[in-house]
Amino acid sequence: MATLIEDQLRARAKALLAEGTVDVVVGYRQGSNPLRVVPFVARTPAETERLVWNVVCVPNLAGTLLKHAGRRVGVTLKGCDVRSVVQLISQRQLERGRLHIIGVTCRGMADPEQLAAIAEGPVSDLIEDGNELLLNVGAELSRHPQDALRLAKCTTCTCQTPELYDDLLGEAPPAAIVADRLAGVRALEALDAPGRLAFWSEQLSKCTLCYACQAICPLCYCKQCPLTLQRDDPRKQAREQTTVFSYHMMRASHLAGRCTGCDECERVCPEDIPLSLICRKIEQDGSSR
Amino acid sequence: MSEPFEPKILGMLCSWCAYAGADTAGVSRAQYPPNIRIVRVMCSGRIDPLFIARAFENGADGVLVAGCHSGDCHYISGNEYAKDRITSFGNLLDFFGIDQRRLKLAWVSASEGARFAAVVAEMTEELRALGPLRLKV
Numbered sequence: 001m002a003t004l005i006e007d008q009l010r011a012r013a014k015a016l017l018a019e020g021t022v023d024v025v026v027g028y029r030q031g032s033n034p035l036r037v038v039p040f041v042a043r044t045p046a047e048t049e050r051l052v053w054n055v056v057c058v059p060n061l062a063g064t065l066l067k068h069a070g071r072r073v074g075v076t077l078k079g080c081d082v083r084s085v086v087q088l089i090s091q092r093q094l095e096r097g098r099l100h101i102i103g104v105t106c107r108g109m110a111d112p113e114q115l116a117a118i119a120e121g122p123v124s125d126l127i128e129d130g131n132e133l134l135l136n137v138g139a140e141l142s143r144h145p146q147d148a149l150r151l152a153k154c155t156t157c158t159c160q161t162p163e164l165y166d167d168l169l170g171e172a173p174p175a176a177i178v179a180d181r182l183a184g185v186r187a188l189e190a191l192d193a194p195g196r197l198a199f200w201s202e203q204l205s206k207c208t209l210c211y212a213c214q215a216i217c218p219l220c221y222c223k224q225c226p227l228t229l230q231r232d233d234p235r236k237q238a239r240e241q242t243t244v245f246s247y248h249m250m251r252a253s254h255l256a257g258r259c260t261g262c263d264e265c266e267r268v269c270p271e272d273i274p275l276s277l278i279c280r281k282i283e284q285d286g287s288s289r
Numbered sequence: 290m291s292e293p294f295e296p297k298i299l300g301m302l303c304s305w306c307a308y309a310g311a312d313t314a315g316v317s318r319a320q321y322p323p324n325i326r327i328v329r330v331m332c333s334g335r336i337d338p339l340f341i342a343r344a345f346e347n348g349a350d351g352v353l354v355a356g357c358h359s360g361d362c363h364y365i366s367g368n369e370y371a372k373d374r375i376t377s378f379g380n381l382l383d384f385f386g387i388d389q390r391r392l393k394l395a396w397v398s399a400s401e402g403a404r405f406a407a408v409v410a411e412m413t414e415e416l417r418a419l420g421p422l423r424l425k426v
Binding site: 185188189191193194195196197198199200201226227240241242243245246249250252253254256278281282285286289 | 337338339342343345346373377378380381382383384385386387388424
């Protein structure tokens with residue numbers, strides 16, 4: 001079901017491609033089920049019909065954008081994604097002049113994992129109705145309040161309206177009650193040192209060094225990475241816990257000052273390691289100086 | 290009876306002050322524990338926290354980073370960068386539950402041989418008390 005924003009988005013993308021302002025438009029298309037979207041690049045005006053905008057447009061397109069650096073790109077971005085793009089522009093990885101940003105105001109995205117968990121069976125449709133989400137499972141509609149299904153990072157969001165855009169779609173959302181970004185870090189710091197070590201040992205023992213956190217990160221743009229030079233020795237990596245510890249410490253600390261807190265690393269982690277905690281700790285450390 | 294624990298310390302010393310300080314310690318025959326292995330770097334600002342992480346990964350129980358006193362840096366401000374970087378990495382170690390005393394930052398000038406010996410002796414004692422670094426699960 002097309003929403004109002006989705007229609008506006010398709011119309012704008014179509015116009016941009018038709019008038020030749022941009023070469024491609026980066027957005028989302030429907031994924032393998034209604035709870036999933038995947039990044040999509042529309043190259044012709046006709047292809048813009050496949051663009052979608054809904055409450056599960058979670059992936060950060062800034063990383064996808066980086067792959068198209070050098071071309072004239074139109075892109076649909078939420079407030080948090082715009083932050084990553086602003087950072088990429090300031091790091092000279094993207095050219096502002098070659099970007100056309102279609103900003104979309106955001107009231108918080110829903111967590112696809114949670115949606116899948118509460119739906120008993122395959123979801124055939126996901127409908128937004130005010131503050132509620134309607135899940136269509138086997139021709140039966142169930143209503144769920146959207147606030148309870150909010151993505152963790154959206155509960156601490158301070159950028160519902162993008163800070164940089166060429167076009168802005170959607171209405172200004174009501175100011176949300178913003179939770180403490182660093183609450184998780186403080187809770188962990190309240191433990192004693194052996195407690196913290198035990199926490200991280202347990203979490204990081206799940207890590208298989210798949211490097212998904214690094215691959216997805218929009219601000220991890222170095223062509224060569226000192227952290228992956230040992231990739232050719234996977235046995236060493238998988239068995240030694242110290243390697244996993246130092247990988248995660250270094251991944252986060254090399255991003256110090258660049259990380260915009262989009263939490264993509266945590267989202268893609270197949271083992272659900274709370275990687276955002278490490279990023280928040282570094283953020284806390286940087287802001288206290 | 291098992292042998293007493295002897296910590297391994299990796300020292301990363303700046304070429305202009307701390308390394309020369311270590312040299313002074315040797316020349317003046319100051320006694321300090323043989324637990325430290327020294328790597329010379331051109332400036333303490335050169336030290337990426339990755340070096341420290343790799344040192345711990347490869348069996349060091351402690352890492353000593355030493356450079357010029359504030360204002361004495363051969364490259365004007367390298368030691369100021371080192372101070373921020375190493376302190377921040379120490380906080381991160383602490384966040385992971387690794388004792389911050391395993392990473393020591395010291396300022397040693399070229400003439401302070403005795404001070405260098407004292408720093409190494411003090412750190413060795415501390416690490417002996419802490420025991421080996423175990424991250425195995």
